[in-house]
Amino acid sequence: MLANVNPTRMELLRLKKRLTLAERGHKLLKDKRDELMRQLLGMIDDVKTLRLSIENEFQSILEGFMLAKAKMGPYQTEQALLIPKKKIAVTTDEKNLMSVRVPVFKKEVTGDIISYGFLNTTGEMDISLIKFEKFIEALLSLAEKEKTVQLLANEIEETRRRVNALEYRLIPEFLETIKFITMKLAETERSNTIRLMKVKEIVRSH
Amino acid sequence: MKTKIAAIGEKDIMLIFKAVGADVFAVHDIEQAAITLKKIAKEDYGIIFITETIAEKLDALIMQYSDMVKPSIVVIPGLGKRNNYAVSILRNAIIKASGTDVFS
Numbered sequence: 200m201l202a203n204v205n206p207t208r209m210e211l212l213r214l215k216k217r218l219t220l221a222e223r224g225h226k227l228l229k230d231k232r233d234e235l236m237r238q239l240l241g242m243i244d245d246v247k248t249l250r251l252s253i254e255n256e257f258q259s260i261l262e263g264f265m266l267a268k269a270k271m272g273p274y275q276t277e278q279a280l281l282i283p284k285k286k287i288a289v290t291t292d293e294k295n296l297m298s299v300r301v302p303v304f305k306k307e308v309t310g311d312i313i314s315y316g317f318l319n320t321t322g323e324m325d326i327s328l329i330k331f332e333k334f335i336e337a338l339l340s341l342a343e344k345e346k347t348v349q350l351l352a353n354e355i356e357e358t359r360r361r362v363n364a365l366e367y368r369l370i371p372e373f374l375e376t377i378k379f380i381t382m383k384l385a386e387t388e389r390s391n392t393i394r395l396m397k398v399k400e401i402v403r404s405h
Numbered sequence: 406m407k408t409k410i411a412a413i414g415e416k417d418i419m420l421i422f423k424a425v426g427a428d429v430f431a432v433h434d435i436e437q438a439a440i441t442l443k444k445i446a447k448e449d450y451g452i453i454f455i456t457e458t459i460a461e462k463l464d465a466l467i468m469q470y471s472d473m474v475k476p477s478i479v480v481i482p483g484l485g486k487r488n489n490y491a492v493s494i495l496r497n498a499i500i501k502a503s504g505t506d507v508f509s
Contacts, residue, residue: 352502
């Protein structure tokens with residue numbers, strides 16, 4: 200940057216303007232980074248406990264389901280669940296969280312989870328399905344939260360890079376160039392004064 | 406916006422998802438899972454559940470979707486051995502964001 204800059208007053212003014220803009224941007228981005236970080240830290244604990252409890256619960260539901268399936272036989276199970284009555288539609292909305300778009304899921308459930316007659320199926324199957332039906336709500340909220348954490352993390356990384364680029368690269372460069380131009384201009388002015396003095400001296404000696 | 410729920414994984418686990426009305430895709434091997442995931446990610450599925458054992462091997466593909474709002478890919482534990490893949494994704498995201506491991 201220093202090599203190809205014109206040490207002129209116009210350039211100096213232009214650079215000073217850019218410097219104030221960069222400083223303002225830097226301050227704003229820093230605030231944004233801090234706020235995003237605060238949001239993220241607030242969510243981490245939630246997501247972590249939710250994730251761990253879901254993993255344990257799902258494991259136990261799955262085990263119950265597998266036992267029920269073993270009791271009924273795989274063919275029978277598949278037949279019982281062949282045409283599900285329950286329908287879940289998820290409405291996805293977007294929420295704006297510090298200019299990060301995060302999803303918000305809302306579910307619409309229709310129908311009953313038990314889609315079979317009770318004749319050929321076991322009670323264990325009903326129990327595990329009903330448990331899973333309640334569980335799906337937690338899964339949806341986990342989906343929403345995990346996605347939010349991930350999107351926030353990406354945004355924070357991007358913002359941090361921008362802040363650092365401004366702080367350690369752009370702003371110091373501007374300051375240096377401004378200093379260079381000021382020095383150069385002062386030097387030119389001094390040399391001009393000296394030249395005038397010299398000329399006057401020569402004129403007087405004649 | 407209305408979206409659907411999908412689930413990818415072993416056939417046994419898919420049955421229970423079918424019961425709640427999700428669209429299930431039972432897969433046998435990794436290539437098939439990769440193709441299926443790519444295909445359904447383009448359709449209007451808001452949430453895709455994927456079992457841990459498969460997700461671990463499709464890591465690179467899942468990461469591609471991490472910065473999109475849709476679909477939201479959720480890793481669920483499968484049968485058998487656990488590998489904590491989902492927790493490690495979260496941990497990586499947080500290390501990337503904050504520079505330190507605040508997730509311990």
